[in-house]
Amino acid sequence: MEHNANQITLRGNLSAPPTFSHENHGKQFYRFFLEVPRLSGVADTLPVIAEASLLESAGADPGGMLTVTGQIRSHNVRTDGRRHLMIFVFASALTCEDGEALNDAVLEGFLCREPIYRRTPLGREICDVMLAVPRAFQRADYLPCILWGRTAQEASRCHTRDKIGITGRLQSRVYTKLTEEGAEERTAYEISALTAQIPMDLL
Known part of the structure; x- marks a missing residue:
């Protein structure tokens, strides 16, 4: 079930340069935010985490349009002694391409x-x-x-x-x-x- 149970595709604008998130098994991961407009004109600003090699291959620039394919993930984070749920998109593929905004989960x-x-x-x-x-x-x-x-x-x-x-x-x-x-x-x-x-x- 888990192979098809969680899929998301986003297309929007990279709001700022990616920043380092963490390292896991020798791989570096970066965090960035994608601005995806709704039909109403209001934009959702959504957090994405991607491996460094994906970002390098995509060659994304701040302000440019980026398509993200991946899964919606959650992670429990402790801040000031309290736990809260961190929600983000974990990218499996990134491409720089123009087109209409996408937000399909x-x-x-x-x-x-x-x-x-x-x-x-x-x-x-x-x-x-x-x-x-x-x-x-x-x-x-x-x-x-x-x-x-x-x-x-x-x-x-x-x-x-x-x-x-x-x-x-x-x-x-x-x-x-x-x-x-x-x-x-x-x-x-x-x-x-x-x-x-x-x-x-x-x-």
């Missing part, structure tokens, strides 16, 4: 907590789920997803360990967090679902 996994269903003040239906998406070596990526409208209703009937599939886009969302030091601006990343495959017995 396909996920399949299992709910690792009960869905949270709610309505906005304007009455729009929303359902938040946390999807555990398997990958190699018996690992999993834990990815926050948000579903809308009728799809939100259907997802709200699911339970922990139910298997669902989602197609959508990875989006960034800036919010304000109140801390002991005052208000702090942070960015959250989540998959906004366009369609979802829900178990038939729950529909």
Whole structure:
């Protein structure tokens, strides 16, 4: 399942030069942000990690358009004694090519907590789920997803360990967090679902 359970393709503009992220098994990895505009004109600024050799082959320049193929990954990070989930795209291929913006994600996994269903003040239906998406070596990526409208209703009937599939886009969302030091601006990343495959017995 893990081979096709997590796929994403992005095309957008490289917002700044890549910076060193980490080294693993003798390979160096770099982190950069890709600005991918939505149809509304608002741009999602999305974190990508890629091996140095991929960046060298692509020859990407800041401001230039870059296509990224890979997977959405998660990693638990401890900051100031607290854990938080870091979401990023792990690139398997990079190419410099012009074209329309792309942000296409396909996920399949299992709910690792009960869905949270709610309505906005304007009455729009929303359902938040946390999807555990398997990958190699018996690992999993834990990815926050948000579903809308009728799809939100259907997802709200699911339970922990139910298997669902989602197609959508990875989006960034800036919010304000109140801390002991005052208000702090942070960015959250989540998959906004366009369609979802829900178990038939729950529909």
